[in-house]
Amino acid sequence: MRCRKCGQQAVINMRHYKLALCASHYLEWFVERTERTIRKYRMFTHDDRILVAVSGGKDSLALWDVLLRLGYQADGLYIDLGIKGDFDYSARSRVKAQTFAALNPQARLWVISIPELYGESVIEVARRKRRGQRPCAVCGLIKRHEMNRVALEKGYTVLATGHNLDDEAAVLFGNVMQWKAGYLVRQAPVLPADGEGLARKVKPFCRFYERETAAYTLLRGIDYIYEECPFARGATSLAHKAILTRMEHQSPGTKLQFYVHFLRAKADGLFCEAEARPPMHPCPQCGQPTASDGLCSFCRLWAR
Amino acid sequence: MHVTYRERKWTFDEKLTVIQLLKRLDILPESVLVLRNGELVAEDQHLRPGDQVRIVAVVSGG
Numbered sequence: 001m002r003c004r005k006c007g008q009q010a011v012i013n014m015r016h017y018k019l020a021l022c023a024s025h026y027l028e029w030f031v032e033r034t035e036r037t038i039r040k041y042r043m044f045t046h047d048d049r050i051l052v053a054v055s056g057g058k059d060s061l062a063l064w065d066v067l068l069r070l071g072y073q074a075d076g077l078y079i080d081l082g083i084k085g086d087f088d089y090s091a092r093s094r095v096k097a098q099t100f101a102a103l104n105p106q107a108r109l110w111v112i113s114i115p116e117l118y119g120e121s122v123i124e125v126a127r128r129k130r131r132g133q134r135p136c137a138v139c140g141l142i143k144r145h146e147m148n149r150v151a152l153e154k155g156y157t158v159l160a161t162g163h164n165l166d167d168e169a170a171v172l173f174g175n176v177m178q179w180k181a182g183y184l185v186r187q188a189p190v191l192p193a194d195g196e197g198l199a200r201k202v203k204p205f206c207r208f209y210e211r212e213t214a215a216y217t218l219l220r221g222i223d224y225i226y227e228e229c230p231f232a233r234g235a236t237s238l239a240h241k242a243i244l245t246r247m248e249h250q251s252p253g254t255k256l257q258f259y260v261h262f263l264r265a266k267a268d269g270l271f272c273e274a275e276a277r278p279p280m281h282p283c284p285q286c287g288q289p290t291a292s293d294g295l296c297s298f299c300r301l302w303a304r
Numbered sequence: 305m306h307v308t309y310r311e312r313k314w315t316f317d318e319k320l321t322v323i324q325l326l327k328r329l330d331i332l333p334e335s336v337l338v339l340r341n342g343e344l345v346a347e348d349q350h351l352r353p354g355d356q357v358r359i360v361a362v363v364s365g366g
Contacts, residue, residue, distance in 0.1 A: 001346045012344065057364050058364065166363070210364065211335075211337060211362045214360065218339070218360070226360070
């Protein structure tokens, strides 16, 4: 298998594009494609200050790396969730983020610790709220709140996450299977700032397969946390990913078509809110927007 | 060749291509990348006795 651009031995074959590339042309292709996605969805410009949510995993570290290579003003945010498991997951992933940051001194890494700020790890608060069987939802709520808070407090104009095509296709699949119309309307590569407390959110890797971001990270020699979060085992989203990967194996390009055609259908007005969303107002405690009458769902987590 | 994938290990004494190895282990090529002696290799590449092969799962998240 030869690189389509130079004829050297290819290191990766992307059947969905009928494209095989050598290491150097793959790295070039990956960076150029990221830039095209950023422009296609008008995610941000070189004037923006970007905060990259960095987990220590392959996607977020690859994203931070690509944005820096493209010359964007991109700093990182690592949120220590206090997850231990049997291999000290948070501590190890934090080291990966810090190691990357040390190699890129032009960028800054913000580190916040949920146990230090709020007195409990995400697992402890999930158990206290009797949601210990499914801590992922609590974890997601905490991360979204804290990413938004730090982005606004530190004056970043854009919050970027490393969500890839497999992530987006799995979420879409889950929402379609349950016809969650409200979620379908809001799934997009860009969620604009609302001017009332929500930062602009973007997903520059939304058109990359997970395999492609992993290949970029390996070829760039970026050290990332290979193990999954110990609490992700058995998660529905992983089951959906497995189903979609089997379909992809039978028919290359399935995930990309599923996601891209969804975005086109949405742009054509196929999906709309079933009913008007309730008005948002600032949470009396943290100030972030909420549709609840009292405290937002994040602040309710910590109320005892 | 010595093959590792997650916490599992195998040894094969014959020459195989990457795609043959994955088929034998019942692993979908779309879900992994394969490193031969630390270098990323495409599916048609040969793996020989003595090679250190690491199969890297690419799925993450929850």
